[in-house]
Amino acid sequence: MKTKDLMKNIAHILIAIIIICVSFIPPWRAEAVLWEDHFDQEAKADWQHTGSDAVWTVEDGFLKTKIQAREQWSMIFERYQFIAYPGPYNGFTITLETVGATHARFGIALAKRFYDPVTEIEEHGYYLFFTNDMYTSRDDSLFIEPGQRWNTDELQQMELHFNDGRFQLSADGESRIDFTDANFDYIDTIAFVLAGFVTEDLNVGTASVDTFTIDGLAVSPIRKLATTWASLKQEQP
Numbered sequence: 001m002k003t004k005d006l007m008k009n010i011a012h013i014l015i016a017i018i019i020i021c022v023s024f025i026p027p028w029r030a031e032a033v034l035w036e037d038h039f040d041q042e043a044k045a046d047w048q049h050t051g052s053d054a055v056w057t058v059e060d061g062f063l064k065t066k067i068q069a070r071e072q073w074s075m076i077f078e079r080y081q082f083i084a085y086p087g088p089y090n091g092f093t094i095t096l097e098t099v100g101a102t103h104a105r106f107g108i109a110l111a112k113r114f115y116d117p118v119t120e121i122e123e124h125g126y127y128l129f130f131t132n133d134m135y136t137s138r139d140d141s142l143f144i145e146p147g148q149r150w151n152t153d154e155l156q157q158m159e160l161h162f163n164d165g166r167f168q169l170s171a172d173g174e175s176r177i178d179f180t181d182a183n184f185d186y187i188d189t190i191a192f193v194l195a196g197f198v199t200e201d202l203n204v205g206t207a208s209v210d211t212f213t214i215d216g217l218a219v220s221p222i223r224k225l226a227t228t229w230a231s232l233k234q235e236q237p
Contacts, residue, residue, distance in 0.1 A: 049081075067204060089218075092216035095212075106130060131171070
């Protein structure tokens with residue numbers, strides 16, 4: 001038997017074993033897993049850009065972004081959304097390594113959808129955790145007064161923990177924020193966020209991050225099977 005055929009047969013046998021094992025696990029039971037991206041290569045299946053005023057690239061082991069605004073004197077609110085595992089999310093910790101920005105704000109956006117049955121309008125509420133401050137936002141572009149501010153455009157490590165409405169932020173080993181919002185009992189979307197205000201120069205503002213890690217993702221057996229199957233298919237010659 002040729003090596004190629006042998007590898008295919010082994011992959012099929014492994015999938016069969018996984019399917020049998022999963023069939024004995026209740027579908028509602030999930031386990032917490034760790035997921036990380038060292039940005040060695042672009043992964044369109046894991047991230048999705050939302051917005052049209054910035055470019056996002058993976059270069060030299062970093063995720064990099066740069067403002068390229070369409071209009072002068074405008075607010076920039078660009079997101080690079082985590083889609084490798086769909087929400088909702090709860091009980092997780094996000095860690096960023098070697099993260100910073102120049103002439104812009106850069107960090108993590110945690111959002112939840114809110115529906116008003118009277119107006120029949122769906123809104124998105126955001127908590128924006130930047131390297132140097134924290135904002136709240138509504139409907140993608142409306143910034144409210146900053147909640148906290150620090151003078152740290154660059155950090156070696158930024159850690160954000162969320163569980164049942166409690167937000168805890170630390171930077172380079174020091175605690176910065178610890179508060180609870182009962183309206184945020186879970187998170188719908190997780191994303192990198194690039195924000196700023198451009199004046200006459202449309203191309204001012206850059207940011208980068210070396211590593212993104214999220215620990216505590218609740219993954220069902222079915223989702224884990226799909227991920228394993230995709231991985232095995234990619235490894236087949």
